[in-house]
Amino acid sequence: MSTRGPIPRILLYTGKGGVGKTSVAAATAALCAERGYRTLVVSTDIAHSLADALDHPVDPEPTEVAPGLWAHEPDVFFNIAKYWRTIQAYFASLFSWGGLDELMAEEMTVLPGMDELGSLLWIGEHVDRGAYDVIVVDAAPTGETVRLLSLPEASRWWIERMAPIGRRVTKFGGPLLRRVVGVPVPDETVYLAAEELLARLQYVHKLLADPDRSSIRLVLNLERVAIQEAQRSFTYFHLYGYPTDLICCNRVLPAAAGDYFREWREAQQRTYLPLVEEQFAPVPVRTVPYFDHEVVGLERLRELGRALFGEDDPSRFLYRGRPYRVQRDGDAFVLSVELPFASREDIALSRSGDELLLQVGAWRRNLVLPRVLLDAPTEGARMEDRTLTVRFTAPTRRKPGGRDDGDGRGRRDG
DSSP: OEEEOOSSSSEEEEESTOOOOOHHHHHHHHHHHHTTOOEEEEESSOOOOOHHHHHHHOOOOOEEEEETTTEEOOHHHHHHHHHHHHHHHHHHHHHHHHOOHHHHHHTTTTTHHHHHHHHHHHHHHHHHHOOOOOEEEEEEOOOHHHHHHHHHHHHHHHHIHHHHHHHHHHHHHHHHHHIIIIOOOOOOOHHHHHHHHHHHHHHHHHHOOHHHHTEEEEESSSHHHHHHHHHHHHHHHHTTTEEEEEEEEEEEOOGGOOOOGHHHHHIIIIHHHHHHHHHHHHHHHHEEEEEESSSSSHHHHHHHHHHHHTOOOTTOSSSOOSEEEEEETTTTEEEEEOTTTOOGGGGGEEETEEEEEEEETTTEEEEEEOGGGGOOOEEEEEEEEEEEEEEEEEEOOOTTSOOOOOOSSTTTOO
16 A cells, blocks of 8 residues: 655656666566555657557556556657647748748647657646656656756746747737738747746756655666766756666676676676766665566566565665755855766856856756855856865845845855
């Protein structure tokens, strides 16, 4: 019998394509259900393989595949109709005005990533329905997942800055453009639809970044390329504030693998596994053996789940940490961001108003500064022991009526 409260636990599994993340996600869900939790496993990967792993048909709506276990493979066209239809209709009219035939205009409005994004937004729908204790997400491969999970930063910028400008242009210039040029101009329903879509995206971000609700779990194989991609993803998840609580090393060769695999197994045990344990610490690392049979169907998945978790609760928090915080240091404040695997050369910093712009490689995040730092000059930054620290001079005490008097009262963690 489930003992979990009304707030569902969310476990998001991702990893490089081909490492077995779908099997590990499905195995976790199967074990959760076996141990009494009402569990849903949902695929947000456009190349659905969840039904194959479960060896059971899965519909575009949650399908019960075993007692206490439901599976869901969202439908691409339904996602677009649900989250994108009003905006799509406007762009279709715009492309038609530009000379494309109706069919081609309709196809052009399906932007890359919209189907994956729609699947991701289903997480919020399932949380709102309140029907499950545990929601396990079989996410897209890491690069695509990181890209989708970074979208809330851009959406907040669009809502706060671009939408008001667009509305003013539409209000004052729209009638002229429609009358003189004939170009379709977005009306208020288009802006409202876009804002609703982005608000739902912000909601999913809030759910997945909540350390009391969600965990990201990285699946990898003990191979150099898979480990390197997992390291980059680990850094980016920290950059965007998503809590990671487990590294799962899948397909680890057992001692009985035989002479043919001896060299490969020795590389896994002597080189790659110690490297993963060292590099990802203090996040725990667990292993799953390379089975001598296909891991397909509920019984095989439960076998994988027991190999990974033993008698442990698969849904419990295996590690808790805060990648982004602000603390007082004497007369100054220090903002700290954990960036494992990032070097000083990878990082670029700039500041704009109440935001600190942090770029790591090709990825960028706008960190909204706590109120106490709005008027605090930046002293400098340094990278040390996997953590970027940015030091701020204590702001000058303001006169009554100002937002902050510089004494640290009203400080909030970032």
